[in-house]
Amino acid sequence: MSAAEILRVEDIDVFYGASQILFGVSFGVEKGQSLALLGRNGAGKSTTMKAIIGIAQAKRGTVSVRGTQVQKFTPDRIAREGVGFVPEDRQIFPEHSVEDNLKIAIKPGVGGRVDWTLEKIYDVFPILASMKGRMGGRLSGGEQQMLTIARTLMGNPDVVLLDEPSEGLAPIIVEKIGELIQRLRDMGTTLIVAEQNMHFCLDIASHVAVIDKGHIVYRGSIDELRANDDVKKRYLAV
Numbered sequence: 001m002s003a004a005e006i007l008r009v010e011d012i013d014v015f016y017g018a019s020q021i022l023f024g025v026s027f028g029v030e031k032g033q034s035l036a037l038l039g040r041n042g043a044g045k046s047t048t049m050k051a052i053i054g055i056a057q058a059k060r061g062t063v064s065v066r067g068t069q070v071q072k073f074t075p076d077r078i079a080r081e082g083v084g085f086v087p088e089d090r091q092i093f094p095e096h097s098v099e100d101n102l103k104i105a106i107k108p109g110v111g112g113r114v115d116w117t118l119e120k121i122y123d124v125f126p127i128l129a130s131m132k133g134r135m136g137g138r139l140s141g142g143e144q145q146m147l148t149i150a151r152t153l154m155g156n157p158d159v160v161l162l163d164e165p166s167e168g169l170a171p172i173i174v175e176k177i178g179e180l181i182q183r184l185r186d187m188g189t190t191l192i193v194a195e196q197n198m199h200f201c202l203d204i205a206s207h208v209a210v211i212d213k214g215h216i217v218y219r220g221s222i223d224e225l226r227a228n229d230d231v232k233k234r235y236l237a238v
Ligand SMILES: Nc1ncnc2c1ncn2[C@@H]1O[C@H](COP(=O)(O)OP(=O)(O)OP(=O)(O)O)[C@@H](O)[C@H]1O
Pocket: 016, 021, 039, 040, 041, 042, 043, 044, 045, 046, 047, 048, 164, 196
């Protein structure tokens, strides 16, 4: 693990019951990088995310956060180590206002660090500021996705995992979410974005790992992927 690495997944195997889903998955992300974990439907992206946040257990291999092995820790403890997770199914509180959804999530980061205040969230997410009193359940899919991302940031994570942020959203909204993630990246946020949508990631990611049938089949910079038609054709729907 290089000194700058915030998170490293090393050689993990994950099973659901008797069926093996991940086979020796390895990758790392350094501070300020944004890694796209790209792969088709069922490739193992969500399972990888779950293994990092402690919801799925790795039978073999390690997950390290700033050099500390966390693979035996509870999800709550892993979150306190600075790993923020934006789930695929968003999980906002529908009966609570936007602002309450955010306030519930306020937590200092590792070592008491506070990067994100409500004020800063409203600055970066003006749409949430304009609807702070609205019930979470009354938001559109895209607004809920923004609220979920904002809520994760309120916990001041060192690294933010996003599981298919573009999924199920209209193209115009996907573009907005993409711009938002770009802004977070430009602010220096360390990101791991699991996606099927390569085009969505081209403008977001600095680095890429491609997963296929539970194996990492490619790792490189985003520019290297851009130039690699073989990998794009073979593993990604382009
Ligand atoms: N709880 C489970 N029990 C058994 N098998 C599962 C379970 N969850 C997922 N799988 C299987 O594990 C494999 C990887 O699933 P995973 O959800 O990690 O893929 P994914 O890359 O996130 O796909 P998607 O793009 O559809 O979200 C798939 O074959 C899936 O059917």
